[in-house]
Amino acid sequence: MxxxxxxxxxxxxxxxxxxxxxxxxxxxxxxxxxxxxxxxxxxxxxxxxxxxxxxxxxxxxxxxxxxxxxxxxxxxxxxxxxxxxxxSPQPYARLLRGIFERMHRARDVVGATRAALPKDMAGAQERLAELDAFYETLINNFETVIEVWDAKGKSPGSQKRELTEQPA
Amino acid sequence: MxxxxxxxxxxxxxxxxxxxxxxxxxxxxxxxxxxxxxxxxxxxxxxxxxxxxxxxxxxxxxxxxxxxxxxxxxxxxxxxxxxxxxxSPQPYARLLRGIFERMHRARDVVGATRAALPKDMAGAQERLAELDAFYETLINNFETVIEVWDAKGKSPGSQKRELTEQPA
DNA sequence: TAAAGCGTTCAATCTTGACTGAACGAACAA
DNA sequence: TTGTTCGTTCAGTCAAGATTGAACGCTTTA
Known part of the structure; x- marks a missing residue:
């Protein structure tokens, strides 16, 4: 080489x-x-x-x-x-799950805060709702990517894996 | 309170x-x-x-x-x-750009490596291509989310911003 | 049996980057 | 002028976590 x-x-x-x-x-x-x-x-x-x-x-x-x-x-x-x-078979999608779960935790924090805060704090409620919605769309989108990628991995096309290529 | x-x-x-x-x-x-x-x-x-x-x-x-x-x-x-x-007006989408740019940089690294590596390293080329494709879809998806969110921010509906709510 | 090779664990070290305190220059007030 | 209040900068401290060396238990080999 x-x-x-x-x-x-x-x-x-x-x-x-x-x-x-x-x-x-x-x-x-x-x-x-x-x-x-x-x-x-x-x-x-x-x-x-x-x-x-x-x-x-x-x-x-x-x-x-x-x-x-x-x-x-x-x-x-x-x-x-x-x-x-x-x-592993689908190594990269796994990498994603970490980010995905972090986002999920973030959204949970926002949601919990929103629920625990009085409804009459209108400004805070509004801003928290916006942040919540933001994470929501983000998470949904991520879910799609992960699904798509997982499905791709399961298709026979990319299943090949050469166990012995280069004795490393 | x-x-x-x-x-x-x-x-x-x-x-x-x-x-x-x-x-x-x-x-x-x-x-x-x-x-x-x-x-x-x-x-x-x-x-x-x-x-x-x-x-x-x-x-x-x-x-x-x-x-x-x-x-x-x-x-x-x-x-x-x-x-x-x-x-700022669209604070959350900005948060995203950081992640987005990191992904971009990652994809560039993969792309550059792929280009610099001999074509006859078939296994390496294939795995790098897969990683490249992975980042590609990820980046595309992120781009969509950012665009959607930016557009949402520009719609008149959520433009309100109360500059003086609570003297903080 | 003893000895060597294996992977894990844990206390200690090392690295990295956040955070602070102090010093500074600028703008303002007296 | 002097003194005060700003925000910034920078050297130094501190904390968190990555990494290591050494000790350990287990398995295999002789």
């Missing part, structure tokens, strides 16, 4: 780290995800630690985080007691 | 702080926004600092942040050399 290509990949992995970080997740989680996007194959636990020059403790924590989010899956190889990880 | 009401408001202000924080913005910015949502009226610079028990330096920094985002506006009162702040 060309030197230039290596550089591009390293850069991408790093940027994915920053992107996930901007999403409130640890940077290392993003780097792991980045690595999995470019090189498809399952990665071994130790291998991840080495490639990212990061402690095994971090790999343990962050793979579990990504696993809990449903973004990656833990697998195993026959005759090998190491854990392996690879992208 | 009832004691219970005060408590609800304080709670709301605090939660708005956390909501904005989850969005990568300082907590105090969220508290300022929360205060403005419940009490509509313009707030004086010093008043904000006192009500939130926060340094004037923080108010300076965070009002400017919100101002730059287009979420609040700085105004002035005749015969008073203090600065005053109030919600």
């Amino acid at each position: 060309a030197d230039e290509t290596e550089k591009v990949i390293a850069e991408f992995v790093e940027r994915m780290g920053l992107i996930l970080q901007a999403d409130g997740k640890p940077r290392i989680a993003g780097r792991i995800l980045g690595l999995m996007v470019v090189h498809g194959g399952p990665f071994g636990f130790t291998e991840l630690a080495e490639r990212l020059s990061v402690s095994r403790a971090s790999i343990s924590t962050n793979t579990r985080l990504l696993e809990d989010l449903g973004i990656i899956e833990r697998t195993s190889m026959p005759g090998d007691r190491q854990d392996y990880f690879r992208l | 009832a004691d219970e009401t005060e408590k609800v408001i304080a709670e709301f202000v605090e939660r708005m702080g956390l909501i904005l924080q989850a969005d990568g913005k300082p907590r105090i910015a969220g508290r300022i926004l929360g205060l403005m949502v419940v009490h509509g009226g313009p707030f004086g610079f010093t008043e904000l600092a006192e009500r939130l028990s926060v340094s004037r330096a923080s108010i300076s920094t965070n009002t400017r942040l919100l101002e730059d985002l287009g979420i609040i506006e700085r105004t002035s009162m005749p015969g008073d050399r203090q600065d005053y702040f109030r919600l």
Whole structure:
């Protein structure tokens, strides 16, 4: 693999780290995800630690985080007691759920406040209603995107997944 | 105003702080926004600092942040050399732009990587294309929401803004 | 049995960014 | 002029959370 290509990949992995970080997740989680996007194959636990020059403790924590989010899956190889990880079937839609749920929580806060505030605080009620409506449309729209994306993932067209491409 | 009401408001202000924080913005910015949502009226610079028990330096920094985002506006009162702040006309859609731009940047990273990577890395190209497409639909959808919301704000129906409600 | 490799956990460290206090210049008042 | 009230800036502090090293329990191998 060309030197230039290596550089591009390293850069991408790093940027994915920053992107996930901007999403409130640890940077290392993003780097792991980045690595999995470019090189498809399952990665071994130790291998991840080495490639990212990061402690095994971090790999343990962050793979579990990504696993809990449903973004990656833990697998195993026959005759090998190491854990392996690879992208989940619909990794990206899962990423969305985080944002989606945050919005939902925000709307709940607004709704609860609105209900708890006296009706005669007209100005406050009005502004809260507007904020509520805003989150409402936002959430509805997000729901649509997630559904569409999930459906797309279930279509036979993009179901292919090469488990062994590049021994990673 | 009832004691219970005060408590609800304080709670709301605090939660708005956390909501904005989850969005990568300082907590105090969220508290300022929360205060403005419940009490509509313009707030004086010093008043904000006192009500939130926060340094004037923080108010300076965070009002400017919100101002730059287009979420609040700085105004002035005749015969008073203090600065005053109030919600912008379409405050919530502005909040969105942050997320929107982050997504845009993310898609650019993916696109650039895809272009820089050799075409014969079929697996990588395919996965990057999928991620690219994902951000694409996401961005398109967001654009729609923002447009819809902007249009709504421009309709005469919700144009009312009570500048003087509650001397705050 | 012992030794090595595995993943997890936890206390400690390190990093990042929010927040503050103090100093400052500008505008106004006396 | 001096003194006060503004808002801003900046160096320093502080807090939150990411990351690590070490210890641990478990499983496999010899």
